[in-house]
Every structure is written in C-alpha cells, then in structure tokens.
Amino acid sequence: MAKYIHGYIPEEQERLLDQAGVLAPLIYPWIDFSDCKHVLEIGSGVGAQSHILLSLYPEIELSCVEIEKKQVKKARENLRQFIDRKIHFLNQDASKLELKKEVDGVFICWVLEHLDDPASVLTKAFENMSIDGTVFVTEVFNSSFQFYPKLPSLQKYYQVYNQFQRDLGGDPDVGLRLGNLLKEAGFLDIELQGGGFHLDQTQPEELRKIATYWKGLMKSGSEAIIEAGLISRGEVLQMEQDLDQIASHPEGVLYYQFIQAKAKKQ
Ligand SMILES: C[S@@+](CC[C@H](N)C(=O)[O-])C[C@H]1O[C@@H](n2cnc3c(N)ncnc32)[C@H](O)[C@@H]1O
Incomplete structure (x- = not known):
C-alpha cells in the first residue's frame, strides 16, 4: 500500500468532514443509489x-470498509445518530476485501489516488457485487488545476x-484512468464525466470558500x-497567502x- 499523504x-x-460538506453539491447530483439495498463504501x-x-x-x-483503525473509530462516533440503521464497519484493506454477502452498490470517493494498485480494489469491488450492481467512483485529476x-x-x-504523492506510490491524476481501470476490473456500461469548479469574481463568495477549502487540502500534506x-514552513505560509x-x-x-465514473457489473 502507498503511504497515505494526509495522515490521521x-x-x-x-478536514474530511468539512471537505465532504463543501464538495457535496458538486459530487452527488450524478450519483444515484435509489435502486440499491446494500451499498459498500470503500x-x-x-x-x-x-x-x-x-x-x-x-x-x-x-457497509464501510476502511484500512485505518483510527478512522473506523472516528466514523463510528460521527455516525452515531444513525444508530437505528444497518451499518457495518469493516477494518479491512479493500484490495483484499472479503464481505459476508454481496452488495448491489459501491461508492468510492477520493481513495484510489492513494493506492499503488487501484485496479486491485476495483477488482475486489467487482467480485463482491451482485450481478445487478452499480459502482460510482469520484477521483482526483490534479493536473487540471x-x-x-x-x-x-x-x-x-x-x-x-x-510529486510527493507520486513518490509515495499514489497517483494524483488517477481520475483520468478510471475508465480503463474499471474496464480492466471487468465492469461494463462505463460512463465518465468531469465535475468541479471554475470560479472567479463573478462568484466572489464561492471563490473565497473554495480558496479556503483548497488551503486546507494543501496543508493536509504539509507536515x-x-x-x-x-518544502519549508515559510513556503507553506506563502502558499496559503497566495490562495488568499x-x-x-x-x-x-x-x-x-475531478472525474466521476459509473459502471455496471452486467
Ligand atoms: C482521503 S480519505 C477519503 C475518505 C472518504 N472517502 C471521504 O471522502 O471522506 C481516503 C481514505 O481511504 C483509506 N484507505 C486507503 N487505502 C485503503 C485501502 N487499501 N483499503 C481501505 N481503505 C483505504 C484511508 O485510510 C483514508 O481514510
């Protein structure tokens, strides 16, 4: 497994909670699990x-699959309001995924960029899906910035x-490869679309909001x-000043x- 750039x-x-809130309006309009009974989040x-x-x-x-124990513990706390729901927390490496029963939906968001072998995770998702299953993936394409x-x-x-993420074994442009990776894993009916933002002073509040979000994202790798x-601490500060x-x-x-992909098992 590649070393995780953001740490725990x-x-x-x-920051992950904040990120999900800020980006949700951009990510979720294309995602649809309304026909699914059991969704796996990788x-x-x-x-x-x-x-x-x-x-x-x-x-x-x-079912939530997560490799790091600290994240699983925090997820249990963050999801305690859903105590009445059927939620399973699985502390597993998704590239060796083993589920007790098949799922009919798979959700992956901001994960494959961190893996040295993203295909192995998609293959495991494919194996653990029912025949009518659908996968939705949202991943980075950092060269687009x-x-x-x-x-x-x-x-x-x-x-x-x-470059640091590449040196750790990850791929900051993995979004570009989603179609081919899904095909390699056996998926069919693969659809791709770009999502994201193009902000300027015609939307000054959105521009500031995303600049603040981006500072947090950049700083998450800084230590x-x-x-x-x-890089030096001074250079991190200057990067933040540039975004301001x-x-x-x-x-x-x-x-x-970013790039989103949808695909079917059959
Ligand atoms: C950037 S976070 C995104 C978390 C969540 N998807 C979100 O958007 O808030 C990536 C997560 O993937 C987890 N992860 C990395 N490699 C994994 C693997 N092989 N199996 C399961 N989880 C993994 C990391 O520990 C981390 O919690």
Whole structure:
C-alpha cells in the first residue's frame, strides 16, 4: 500500500468532514443509489461521505470498509445518530476485501489516488457485487488545476505536493484512468464525466470558500512534505497567502476538474 499523504491526525479527520460538506453539491447530483439495498463504501475514512449517503438514502444498508483503525473509530462516533440503521464497519484493506454477502452498490470517493494498485480494489469491488450492481467512483485529476494570477509559491507547492504523492506510490491524476481501470476490473456500461469548479469574481463568495477549502487540502500534506525536506514552513505560509490573494484579487480564478465514473457489473 502507498503511504497515505494526509495522515490521521484529528485536524485531518475534521478536514474530511468539512471537505465532504463543501464538495457535496458538486459530487452527488450524478450519483444515484435509489435502486440499491446494500451499498459498500470503500475507503470510508471518518464517515463523512457515509453520513451523506445515509441521509440521501434512508432505506439502504451501508457497509464501510476502511484500512485505518483510527478512522473506523472516528466514523463510528460521527455516525452515531444513525444508530437505528444497518451499518457495518469493516477494518479491512479493500484490495483484499472479503464481505459476508454481496452488495448491489459501491461508492468510492477520493481513495484510489492513494493506492499503488487501484485496479486491485476495483477488482475486489467487482467480485463482491451482485450481478445487478452499480459502482460510482469520484477521483482526483490534479493536473487540471489552474489559477490566476500565476502566483509562484502556490505554483511551487502544488508541484511539490503532487510529486510527493507520486513518490509515495499514489497517483494524483488517477481520475483520468478510471475508465480503463474499471474496464480492466471487468465492469461494463462505463460512463465518465468531469465535475468541479471554475470560479472567479463573478462568484466572489464561492471563490473565497473554495480558496479556503483548497488551503486546507494543501496543508493536509504539509507536515509530511516538510519532514521529507521538500518544502519549508515559510513556503507553506506563502502558499496559503497566495490562495488568499487569489480570493481577493480582481482577476482571481480557481479552476479544477475531478472525474466521476459509473459502471455496471452486467
Ligand atoms: C482521503 S480519505 C477519503 C475518505 C472518504 N472517502 C471521504 O471522502 O471522506 C481516503 C481514505 O481511504 C483509506 N484507505 C486507503 N487505502 C485503503 C485501502 N487499501 N483499503 C481501505 N481503505 C483505504 C484511508 O485510510 C483514508 O481514510
């Protein structure tokens, strides 16, 4: 398994909850588990997306698979309001997934980028799905990120951040590969679409909100990157200042595309 760039400190666990809330309006319009009875969430983290899934689909049974014990513990806390629902927390490596019964829906969001062998997780998802099962995947395509003005500290930090993830064995552009990875795992009827944001001063509040979110995302990798000697604390601060500047600059722009995929088992 590739080393996890974000780590598992409490601030990062909080960030995942915040991230799910900020990005939900961009992610969920394309996702539909309304015909599903039992959904599997792979890489469920602290239950941030699970919370949304349980709220959107009040009838589903949900199985959450997560490799890190600390995340499972936090997810149990974060989902305690759903105590009456059928939720199963499985502390497993999804590339070796073993379920007691098949699921008819699979949800994966911001997970495959962290894996050195994302195909193995999709293959396990395929094996554990019923014949009528559907998978929805949402993943990063970090090379799509654009900003204006081209401030140098953000530019440098972003390049170092993505290279660091590659060095750890992950793939910050894994979204581009989703169609081929799903095909390799045996899935059919594969559909792809881009989602994301193109924000400027025509939507100043959204621009500021996403600039703040992006600062948190970038900082979530900073301790590990500093420890590796690739960036200094001062440079992290400058990267944050660049994002603040973009949010208030009369010509400020933030642009990003993630990739979503939908596929069927048969
Ligand atoms: C960026 S977090 C996203 C969590 C959640 N999907 C969300 O959007 O809030 C990625 C999660 O995948 C988990 N993960 C990474 N590799 C895994 C694996 N092989 N099996 C199961 N979980 C894994 C990490 O521990 C982490 O909690």
